[in-house]
Amino acid sequence: MRLNRSGKRGGRDASPSGRVSHRDQTAHALDAQLVSLAASGDDSAFTTLVTRCQPAVFRWALMFAGDPDEAEDITQEVFVRTYRQLGSYRSDGSLEAWLYRITRRAAIQMRRTRSRRNRLALSPAARPLRDVYTTDPGGRVDRERAATVIHELFAELPRRQREIFDLVDLQGLSPAEAAERTGMKPVSVRANLFKARKAIREGLLATHPSYRELSR
Amino acid sequence: MMTCEQCLSELTTGSLREMSPDSPVMVHCATCPDCAHLTTLLRDREYNAANVLNNLPPMSNPITVAETSVNLARRRRIGRVVVMLSGAALVVTIWIAAATTVFPALRRSDIVTSSELRTETISLSCLSPEQAADVIHPYIRSRGATYYMPTSGISAITVRGNATELAKARSQIEHFEQDPGAACRHTLGSTLKMLQDEISAAQKGTGTGAGANKASTEVKERPEQPERPQPKERPEPKERP
Numbered sequence: 415m416r417l418n419r420s421g422k423r424g425g426r427d428a429s430p431s432g433r434v435s436h437r438d439q440t441a442h443a444l445d446a447q448l449v450s451l452a453a454s455g456d457d458s459a460f461t462t463l464v465t466r467c468q469p470a471v472f473r474w475a476l477m478f479a480g481d482p483d484e485a486e487d488i489t490q491e492v493f494v495r496t497y498r499q500l501g502s503y504r505s506d507g508s509l510e511a512w513l514y515r516i517t518r519r520a521a522i523q524m525r526r527t528r529s530r531r532n533r534l535a536l537s538p539a540a541r542p543l544r545d546v547y548t549t550d551p552g553g554r555v556d557r558e559r560a561a562t563v564i565h566e567l568f569a570e571l572p573r574r575q576r577e578i579f580d581l582v583d584l585q586g587l588s589p590a591e592a593a594e595r596t597g598m599k600p601v602s603v604r605a606n607l608f609k610a611r612k613a614i615r616e617g618l619l620a621t622h623p624s625y626r627e628l629s630r
Numbered sequence: 631m632m633t634c635e636q637c638l639s640e641l642t643t644g645s646l647r648e649m650s651p652d653s654p655v656m657v658h659c660a661t662c663p664d665c666a667h668l669t670t671l672l673r674d675r676e677y678n679a680a681n682v683l684n685n686l687p688p689m690s691n692p693i694t695v696a697e698t699s700v701n702l703a704r705r706r707r708i709g710r711v712v713v714m715l716s717g718a719a720l721v722v723t724i725w726i727a728a729a730t731t732v733f734p735a736l737r738r739s740d741i742v743t744s745s746e747l748r749t750e751t752i753s754l755s756c757l758s759p760e761q762a763a764d765v766i767h768p769y770i771r772s773r774g775a776t777y778y779m780p781t782s783g784i785s786a787i788t789v790r791g792n793a794t795e796l797a798k799a800r801s802q803i804e805h806f807e808q809d810p811g812a813a814c815r816h817t818l819g820s821t822l823k824m825l826q827d828e829i830s831a832a833q834k835g836t837g838t839g840a841g842a843n844k845a846s847t848e849v850k851e852r853p854e855q856p857e858r859p860q861p862k863e864r865p866e867p868k869e870r871p
Contacts, residue, residue: 472688
């Protein structure tokens with residue numbers, strides 16, 4: 415479930431439905447076995463599962479969060495829920511899709527809770543600025559850059575458009591895969607994708623001399 | 631050959647990732663510096679965004695995340711059990727309190743049953759059923775409430791109504807039945823006796839003689855006839871074969 419530098423998922427070329435590689439089958443069997451062991455009380459299996467899935471869950475959480483620190487909180491919450499729901503995982507389904515659904519629910523719920531707390535807080539100054547602290551300056555720079563990117567690209571987008579744009583254009587899923595992952599209809603995925611692209615690119619496109627004529 | 635408007639239209643919603651070098655947009659961009667610059671900017675921005683976000687590693691140690699998750703999940707499970715048990719205890723407490731105190735109190739005060747219709751027959755010793763009906767008529771007002779007068783001459787009235795109406799009807803009938811000045815208590819004999827008393831009191835006051843005494847003696851000899859209200863149509867008793 416690692417994502418390579420260009421945004422394509424590792425092994426994705428060989429994994430559309432109907433063409434499942436031996437490597438994918440092995441990974442799926444390993445995931446199912448780990449979940450089964452963890453569900454029976456083996457904490458080391460759960461630790462292995464977390465080690466395998468944490469980067470992907472963190473990446474999905476980034477899409478829903480306002481910044482990487484919030485994404486860390488969402489990731490933690492996702493694994494708490496995963497541990498509680500281990501028994502409900504069906505081994506014939508994809509672990510990735512199951513974890514994605516948990517991430518999505520947890521992120522939406524945490525955003526609601528956070529916004530409610532923000533409304534109730536007496537003053538913004540009373541709240542801590544960061545939840546996660548790091549002593550690595552390079553890491554901090556990367557996280558601030560990521561927060562800037564999230565803010566620039568997604569600040570004005572509705573949640574669905576943001577999710578679809580991120581899955582398709584940044585993470586490299588096809589619209590059909592995004593539809594399967596999010597449980598939306600392919601038509602809705604395309605409509606959301608077009609709206610998101612238009613909203614994100616509009617600012618740059620407006621600098622073109624011919625854009626005014628197009629927009630008339 | 632594509633125009634700039636067509637190129638911009640394609641760039642607005644098209645996938646930059648899937649644009650091959652021989653696609654119409656890229657062919658147009660090869661000849662149009664404005665569109666080429668814009669396409670490059672858009673591609674770079676999305677590429678950089680994907681690059682930054684996809685390669686940002688989580689800061690937390692996975693082992694710590696796993697341990698924290700296990701501990702939090704167990705704690706939440708215990709918390710959920712505690713909440714469920716507390717809820718169950720609360721429900722049981724409320725149920726016991728209601729069963730032992732609230733419901734009996736309500737039943738006693740007729741709040742619970744005040745809306746239920748009941749039927750009760752009130753026996754009459756002085757009033758006739760018609761008179762009793764006249765007395766209680768204004769109080770029998772709820773939906774379905776009514777009263778029945780017997781047709782067989784029995785001195786009673788049957789009232790159907792809620793608890794409040796029945797209580798009111800009962801009290802009103804009792805009030806009129808116990809009134810010593812009620813018309814039913816005045817028999818012919820008692821009326822005559824009252825007149826005789828008045829006459830004798832008057833004679834004592836004026837000092838008149840035997841004529842008055844004779845009249846009073848004649849009055850005394852008359853048999854007393856009680857004046858009780860009789861039912862209008864009293865059916866004759868049937869003879870047994």
